[in-house]
Amino acid sequence: FLPQSALIGAFLAGLLGGVHCLAMCGGWVALAGRPPGPVPLVPAGTLRAGLAASHAGRMTTCVVLCALFGAAGGAALAASLAPLQRGLYVAANLLLLLLGASIALRGIEFAPLERAGLAAFRRLLPAVKRLAPERGIGGRYVLGIVWGFTPCALVYGVLPVALFAGSAGEGALVMLAFG
Numbered sequence: 001f002l003p004q005s006a007l008i009g010a011f012l013a014g015l016l017g018g019v020h021c022l023a024m025c026g027g028w029v030a031l032a033g034r035p036p037g038p039v040p041l042v043p044a045g046t047l048r049a050g051l052a053a054s055h056a057g058r059m060t061t062c063v064v065l066c067a068l069f070g071a072a073g074g075a076a077l078a079a080s081l082a083p084l085q086r087g088l089y090v091a092a093n094l095l096l097l098l099l100g101a102s103i104a105l106r107g108i109e110f111a112p113l114e115r116a117g118l119a120a121f122r123r124l125l126p127a128v129k130r131l132a133p134e135r136g137i138g139g140r141y142v143l144g145i146v147w148g149f150t151p152c153a154l155v156y157g158v159l160p161v162a163l164f165a166g167s168a169g170e171g172a173l174v175m176l177a178f179g
Contacts, residue, residue, distance in 0.1 A: 057144020070171015
């Protein structure tokens with residue numbers, strides 16, 4: 001059973017971290033896969049649909065990751081590792097609080113986690129380069145899926161909370177609340 005505090009914490013992390021997301025990923029979303037040269041005029045509806053498709057792809061990746069973490073946590077709960085799980089749950093929530101403090105105070109770094117995520121993303125970069133927005137909404141959705149693997153301290157702060165959600169479905173709910 002998923003505590004409401006986990007959903008509230010994930011929602012607040014997403015809500016309060018929105019400015020961070022806009023600053024860090026805004027340009028990527030706008031320009032990802034754009035061919036070199038002048039930017040063609042795009043109707044506003046087409047632009048909004050492409051951005052929505054990119055965001056949906058990113059959320060797909062993040063929700064699947066949280067579902068996997070939730071399933072792993074549920075398996076640990078079924079194995080009756082309650083004392084260990086309680087300790088890890090406290091650690092996950094402390095990580096979420098540290099993440100919030102790092103955004104608010106700019107003093108705590110998550111560089112090691114971000115470097116690990118960047119190494120994984122570099123392997124996906126060739127796929128990003130082959131996809132262009134001109135390939136339609138489907139191409140933007142796939143770009144969003146790849147975008148979901150970019151290093152992000154906010155997502156890294158929410159993943160441990162999903163680990164203790166108790167199941168794949170409840171782990172996915174944690175990320176949906178965040179997104």
